[in-house]
Amino acid sequence: MDTAQLVALNAAYARAIDNEQYERWPELFHDPCFYKVTTADNVARGYEAGIIYADSRGMLEDRVSALRKANIYERQRYRHIVGLPVVLGMADGTAEVETPFLIVRIMRDGQMDVFATGCYRDKVRPDATGAPRFAERIAVCDGGRFDTLVAIPF
Amino acid sequence: MDTAQLVALNAAYARAIDNEQYERWPELFHDPCFYKVTTADNVARGYEAGIIYADSRGMLEDRVSALRKANIYERQRYRHIVGLPVVLGMADGTAEVETPFLIVRIMRDGQMDVFATGCYRDKVRPDATGAPRFAERIAVCDGGRFDTLVAIPF
Amino acid sequence: MDTAQLVALNAAYARAIDNEQYERWPELFHDPCFYKVTTADNVARGYEAGIIYADSRGMLEDRVSALRKANIYERQRYRHIVGLPVVLGMADGTAEVETPFLIVRIMRDGQMDVFATGCYRDKVRPDATGAPRFAERIAVCDGGRFDTLVAIPF
Numbered sequence: 001m002d003t004a005q006l007v008a009l010n011a012a013y014a015r016a017i018d019n020e021q022y023e024r025w026p027e028l029f030h031d032p033c034f035y036k037v038t039t040a041d042n043v044a045r046g047y048e049a050g051i052i053y054a055d056s057r058g059m060l061e062d063r064v065s066a067l068r069k070a071n072i073y074e075r076q077r078y079r080h081i082v083g084l085p086v087v088l089g090m091a092d093g094t095a096e097v098e099t100p101f102l103i104v105r106i107m108r109d110g111q112m113d114v115f116a117t118g119c120y121r122d123k124v125r126p127d128a129t130g131a132p133r134f135a136e137r138i139a140v141c142d143g144g145r146f147d148t149l150v151a152i153p154f
Numbered sequence: 155m156d157t158a159q160l161v162a163l164n165a166a167y168a169r170a171i172d173n174e175q176y177e178r179w180p181e182l183f184h185d186p187c188f189y190k191v192t193t194a195d196n197v198a199r200g201y202e203a204g205i206i207y208a209d210s211r212g213m214l215e216d217r218v219s220a221l222r223k224a225n226i227y228e229r230q231r232y233r234h235i236v237g238l239p240v241v242l243g244m245a246d247g248t249a250e251v252e253t254p255f256l257i258v259r260i261m262r263d264g265q266m267d268v269f270a271t272g273c274y275r276d277k278v279r280p281d282a283t284g285a286p287r288f289a290e291r292i293a294v295c296d297g298g299r300f301d302t303l304v305a306i307p308f
Numbered sequence: 309m310d311t312a313q314l315v316a317l318n319a320a321y322a323r324a325i326d327n328e329q330y331e332r333w334p335e336l337f338h339d340p341c342f343y344k345v346t347t348a349d350n351v352a353r354g355y356e357a358g359i360i361y362a363d364s365r366g367m368l369e370d371r372v373s374a375l376r377k378a379n380i381y382e383r384q385r386y387r388h389i390v391g392l393p394v395v396l397g398m399a400d401g402t403a404e405v406e407t408p409f410l411i412v413r414i415m416r417d418g419q420m421d422v423f424a425t426g427c428y429r430d431k432v433r434p435d436a437t438g439a440p441r442f443a444e445r446i447a448v449c450d451g452g453r454f455d456t457l458v459a460i461p462f
Binding site for chain 2: 311348389391392393394406408410422424425426427450451
């Protein structure tokens with residue numbers, strides 16, 4: 001697994017969400033998996049609980065269903081700008097990676113704000129076909145505006 | 155045409171605009187070409203018209219001239235942060251690519267805001283010398299502050 | 309020195325600062341070195357002075373010490389989103405590189421703003437072990453909120 005593959009995986013991840021092709025998002029994970037959205041403050045304090053949590057593709061798919069219903073009411077769009085991945089280590093075919101992100105939220109009236117910034121802490125390994133997939137993705141937010149009805153995937 | 159070349163093309167594009175070397179911007183296109191700035195809303199509604207439109211290098215150069223004159227009055231700067239390109243397909247030597255972008259506007263007094271975010275939808279193929287150039291670039295904005303006298307290239 | 313190495317160097321730089329592992333920051337420079345934070349306005353006017361200046365690892369380390377003391381009072385976090393590097397030339401084993409950046413500041417209450425945008429103008433060459441290090445890094449800010457007690461490295 002090289003940097004080019006990690007870059008492609010991250011680009012596909014951002015594109016699925018920003019193009020509102022949410023159904024493609026769970027496909028980028030292994031099953032079972034570990035997905036969590038938390039904050040740097042919570043991590044620093046040793047809190048295990050996250051804002052969002054899933055440990056299977058089924059749970060990720062449930063989130064997509066909830067999002068599709070909520071989206072009838074909330075019409076904001078999001079734009080992920082994903083930074084450069086740093087490979088911290090490689091063990092048993094699994095890469096440990098950190099990748100910074102910035103998410104801009106675009107309201108229906110065109111108003112934009114920085115919705116969240118942070119760092120993805122990932123474990124990535126290939127699936128049976130050789131395609132790299134997330135065994136684990138923890139989105140550690142520096143801060144954020146967690147005021148939406150049902151949050152998009154981070 | 156590989157990802158490294160697409161990254162280099164996008165970096166050169168952003169640099170030409172942000173360093174105010176606008177004359178280098180048309181050189182990154184084929185002639186004829188197709189360049190359009192539009193919004194995600196317009197695309198979703200099937201509207202063909204764009205905020206900015208050009209189908210030749212000559213039209214792009216006209217825009218640069220207009221910008222040079224307008225800049226006597228407007229002194230803001232811009233900064234493009236271009237994300238990771240996703241190659242969607244390759245046909246007849248032309249790559250179809252999507253690349254997210256974020257543009258920050260810096261006013262004369264140092265005030266900054268997110269000016270626009272969106273996604274470039276590109277068709278890229280090499281010119282006679284082998285250098286990759288845009289046959290087509292459609293900047294689809296998620297939203298934006300389209301209030302400047304003469305917009306910079308997106 | 310190839311683009312992948314420059315990307316890795318920039319990612320390590322951003323990570324050291326954003327993860328508040330400031331002690332790793334001077335290690336990314338040669339000794340002696342040249343580090344300066346300035347503004348596009350100052351560069352355009354030919355002003356040599358910078359907001360921050362250092363010409364040795366020792367000076368960079370002093371800045372880290374000052375930052376560690378100031379951080380008792382100021383608890384904001386930062387997030388660097390580093391763009392795609394453009395290699396402008398290569399001479400005597402030293403690469404001349406420009407890389408755009410965007411820094412978001414996250415206040416203690418979760419409020420976020422665009423803290424600075426700009427372009428790194430770098431000279432990069434390998435150290436004795438072959439690892440690429442900054443011989444020179446000039447952070448040219450488009451604008452910025454330079455109101456902190458002791459600024460983080462840009």
